[in-house]
Amino acid sequence: MATEYAGGRRPVRQECELMRLYDLSRPIYEGMPVWREKPEKAPVFTVTSDFVDGQGMHETRVALDVHTGTHVDAPLHALPGGKGAEAYPLEQLIGEAEVLDLKDVSGAITATRLKQETIAAGQIVLLKTRNSSDEAWHDDFVYLAEDGARYLAEKEIAGVGIDALGIERDQPGHPTHKILLGKGIVIIEGLLFGDVSAGTYGIVVAPLRLIGCDAAPARVLLVQKNP
Numbered sequence: 001m002a003t004e005y006a007g008g009r010r011p012v013r014q015e016c017e018l019m020r021l022y023d024l025s026r027p028i029y030e031g032m033p034v035w036r037e038k039p040e041k042a043p044v045f046t047v048t049s050d051f052v053d054g055q056g057m058h059e060t061r062v063a064l065d066v067h068t069g070t071h072v073d074a075p076l077h078a079l080p081g082g083k084g085a086e087a088y089p090l091e092q093l094i095g096e097a098e099v100l101d102l103k104d105v106s107g108a109i110t111a112t113r114l115k116q117e118t119i120a121a122g123q124i125v126l127l128k129t130r131n132s133s134d135e136a137w138h139d140d141f142v143y144l145a146e147d148g149a150r151y152l153a154e155k156e157i158a159g160v161g162i163d164a165l166g167i168e169r170d171q172p173g174h175p176t177h178k179i180l181l182g183k184g185i186v187i188i189e190g191l192l193f194g195d196v197s198a199g200t201y202g203i204v205v206a207p208l209r210l211i212g213c214d215a216a217p218a219r220v221l222l223v224q225k226n227p
């Protein structure tokens, strides 16, 4: 089954008088972009029951890598014996987000660049980069450098998110993952920012309640009060 996703692939924005909602989650469908375009990473939808003459029920089974689309990485992903994604407390996943506009960066986001930004302890820091302008896979995506991760860890943030399917690339030993996850900082990968601008927002990160996994697909919502 290769169903084309019917909705828009840009983030959904809903508005009312008191607040504006942004959905930063990627839609999940067969043929969506996956890590390094590896076929074994691609989701597979199988219809296990269908209507016959209008009777019965329609049912679907989905085979999904836990790092599909928008997801959180758990300590277990990079640290032997680390905890699964269920271990993040909700208090860490719901709170204040700071969206940084880093579209000027190509390659690595360094500590030097991050020092130009205002970041407060306890925030979930969201890195909006030029990755956002294209949803297809690119080997040379913008990533968080080891010294950038160390700087954010020193700032005692609650989490960090990026608009690539990985938060780092081409760094032997995966130091960015190890520094962040070693400090208990939640990593969110695969965000879609669309027209979200830099600034402070409320955030809800809601990973599936999978037990003992190194990652979990997540719905990520931003709330802007009094838009």
Ligand SMILES: [Zn+2]
Binding pocket: 067, 071, 072, 073, 165, 166, 189, 215
């Ligand atoms: Zn991941």
